Amino acid sequence: MTPTTATALVLTLTLAHYASLAAAAGPRVIIVGAGMSGISAGKRLSEAGITDLVILEATDHIGGRMHKTNFGGINVEMGANWVEGVNGGKMNPIWPIVNATLKLRNFRSDFDGLADNIYKEKGGVYDKEYAQKRIDRSDEVEENGGKLSAKLHPSGQDDMSILAMQRLNDHLPNGPTSPLDMILDYFKYDYEFAEPPRVTSLQNVVPLATFEDFGDDVYFVADQRGYEAVVYYLAGQYLKADKSGNIVDPRLQLSKVVREISYSRSGVTVKTEDNKVYKADYVMVSTSVGVLQSDLIQFKPQLPNWKVLSIYQFDMAVYTKIFVKFPKKFWPEGKGREFFLYASSRRGYYGVWQEFEAQYPDANVLLVTVTDEESRRIEQQSDNQTKAEIVEVLRDMFPGADVPDATDILVPRWWSDRFYRGTFSNWPIGVNRYEYDQLRAPVGRVYFTGEHTSEHYNGYVHGAYLAGIDSADILINCAQKKMCKYHVPGKYE
Numbered sequence: 263m264t265p266t267t268a269t270a271l272v273l274t275l276t277l278a279h280y281a282s283l284a285a286a287a288g289p290r291v292i293i294v295g296a297g298m299s300g301i302s303a304g305k306r307l308s309e310a311g312i313t314d315l316v317i318l319e320a321t322d323h324i325g326g327r328m329h330k331t332n333f334g335g336i337n338v339e340m341g342a343n344w345v346e347g348v349n350g351g352k353m354n355p356i357w358p359i360v361n362a363t364l365k366l367r368n369f370r371s372d373f374d375g376l377a378d379n380i381y382k383e384k385g386g387v388y389d390k391e392y393a394q395k396r397i398d399r400s401d402e403v404e405e406n407g408g409k410l411s412a413k414l415h416p417s418g419q420d421d422m423s424i425l426a427m428q429r430l431n432d433h434l435p436n437g438p439t440s441p442l443d444m445i446l447d448y449f450k451y452d453y454e455f456a457e458p459p460r461v462t463s464l465q466n467v468v469p470l471a472t473f474e475d476f477g478d479d480v481y482f483v484a485d486q487r488g489y490e491a492v493v494y495y496l497a498g499q500y501l502k503a504d505k506s507g508n509i510v511d512p513r514l515q516l517s518k519v520v521r522e523i524s525y526s527r528s529g530v531t532v533k534t535e536d537n538k539v540y541k542a543d544y545v546m547v548s549t550s551v552g553v554l555q556s557d558l559i560q561f562k563p564q565l566p567n568w569k570v571l572s573i574y575q576f577d578m579a580v581y582t583k584i585f586v587k588f589p590k591k592f593w594p595e596g597k598g599r600e601f602f603l604y605a606s607s608r609r610g611y612y613g614v615w616q617e618f619e620a621q622y623p624d625a626n627v628l629l630v631t632v633t634d635e636e637s638r639r640i641e642q643q644s645d646n647q648t649k650a651e652i653v654e655v656l657r658d659m660f661p662g663a664d665v666p667d668a669t670d671i672l673v674p675r676w677w678s679d680r681f682y683r684g685t686f687s688n689w690p691i692g693v694n695r696y697e698y699d700q701l702r703a704p705v706g707r708v709y710f711t712g713e714h715t716s717e718h719y720n721g722y723v724h725g726a727y728l729a730g731i732d733s734a735d736i737l738i739n740c741a742q743k744k745m746c747k748y749h750v751p752g753k754y755e
């Protein structure tokens with residue numbers, strides 16, 4: 263035996279000895295963030311017997327991007343609102359919790375009547391038959407895109423933007439350009455992915471795994487307990503809760519803003535803004551990819567290059583749900599009227615509207631959704647300014663109606679919020695499968711979860727839930743089975 267192997271052997275024995283001691287007590291795991299993925303990861307770890315957890319959450323509540331707020335007397339969702347992907351071949355794991363276990367009030371969204379509800383820039387609706395023709399054409403282009411997408415090399419080396427695919431079909435250098443075609447395009451892509459077709463990857467988005475696997479239907483959750491009730495329900499499976507469902511477990515620490523994560527071969531040290539220090543065997547980071555792109559959390563040593571590149575190449579998109587309240591209704595209601603579009607010559611300008619006759623009867627509330635550049639613009643101006651713009655648009659849409667001033671407005675600011683930096687991830691052109699998988703890959707004792715690490719469903723509630731399970735399993739394999747190697751091929755492998 264050479265001296266080197268002897269030393270190596272002693273070292274291995276010592277490590278094994280420590281490992282067995284640690285196993286006796288169970289490893290300690292710090293989870294950063296108590297949104298859907300962090301809570302889901304904690305549940306999985308608990309089920310595997312890893313119960314020595316510390317969950318550090320920056321805000322004063324759990325749920326993260328699933329968050330209700332009171333608006334003019336009703337609770338509305340500032341973040342996630344729909345269970346997306348229902349009535350398909352596989353069961354969306356969120357659906358039975360929402361519809362069967364918790365029985366959250368929910369409504370299937372019906373977009374079939376859209377051709378009847380597209381408003382011209384200066385009022386009145388488009389001819390229904392003509393609008394339907396344009397909808398059919400945009401569906402046809404999307405279908406062609408799906409066929410093309412299926413033929414592209416699985417590595418992603420031939421991936422293209424959705425816009426490039428549209429050009430191949432319609433020979434329009436800038437994509438759809440008439441106000442009607444622009445709003446239909448916006449509704450199909452931006453309203454789902456919160457970034458324009460110029461940015462979004464064709465291969466990873468058309469067809470979309472969420473709808474392929476779980477079904478095309480989406481159900482709007484309108485329950486006064488909030489969509490976040492799902493997160494509270496999962497948390498309550500392993501964290502102590504009081505009678506009213508509040509989590510009172512000392513392992514959940516609220517208002518703890520993590521600023522520094524140090525990691526070495528022997529453990530991790532996490533520091534919070536209030537100068538508290540937490541030590542553990544592993545850390546699971548569940549913050550959004552937007553937060554990872556900011557300088558909120560400092561890693562010591564710095565994360566390796568491959569990890570940094572995967573983080574900075576992915577996109578954190580912005581999707582803003584603006585709720586406005588009126589003293590009375592002046593918009594049409596009834597079957598097929600729930601969703602309506604405004605075809606501005608400025609693409610994405612207060613384009614997609616929803617009325618709530620069924621969900622919040624008599625609340626006189628409308629929801630208008632904007633994304634990307636409009637979101638960032640609106641986050642930076644006063645709510646009064648936004649309210650004035652919205653009322654002006656509505657007066658243009660309904661020139662014959664008496665449109666009163668809005669009495670109240672709710673403008674969520676997810677992009678300006680340092681704990682989110684946007685609303686959900688979007689897969690941009692130029693990131694291949696391997697680089698994406700690197701977002702999920704651990705770095706030593708630092709593990710990663712969050713919707714942006716979901717194998718197939720990034721951007722969604724079910725993606726966050728499943729990512730929590732998957733990332734916990736990677737940690738469990740290391741902590742309990744000593745299978746700590748997690749191989750991710752390089753970009754060109």
Ligand SMILES: Cc1cc2nc3c(=O)[nH]c(=O)nc-3n(C[C@H](O)[C@H](O)[C@H](O)COP(=O)(O)OP(=O)(O)OC[C@H]3O[C@@H](n4cnc5c(N)ncnc54)[C@H](O)[C@@H]3O)c2cc1C
Nearest residue numbers: 295297298299320326327342343344520685712713722723
């Ligand atoms: C406006 C909007 C609309 C959406 N619509 C839908 C929808 O209809 N359907 C759907 O399926 N999905 C939707 N989504 C996406 C869905 O909400 C998310 O994918 C999911 O909730 C993300 O969960 P997460 O655990 O990955 O992240 P998060 O919910 O962001 O959880 C991370 C947690 O970490 C905390 N944190 C951040 N920084 C720190 C720090 N330094 N220290 C400690 N804690 C920190 C945050 O406060 C947060 O609680 C929407 C999201 C938004 C914002």
Ligand SMILES: *[C@@H]1O[C@H](CO)[C@@H](O)[C@H](O)[C@H]1NC(C)=O
Nearest residue numbers: 348349357360361362365481
């Ligand atoms: C949701 O639950 C209700 C009540 O149990 C049931 O009737 C309905 O079929 C469920 N919806 C779906 C889409 O599964």
Ligand SMILES: *[C@@H]1O[C@H](CO)[C@@H](O)[C@H](O)[C@H]1NC(C)=O
Nearest residue numbers: 643644645646647649650667
């Ligand atoms: C918004 O406008 C209302 C009435 O026009 C005014 O009372 C209020 O102070 C304004 N708020 C802000 C933040 O400017």
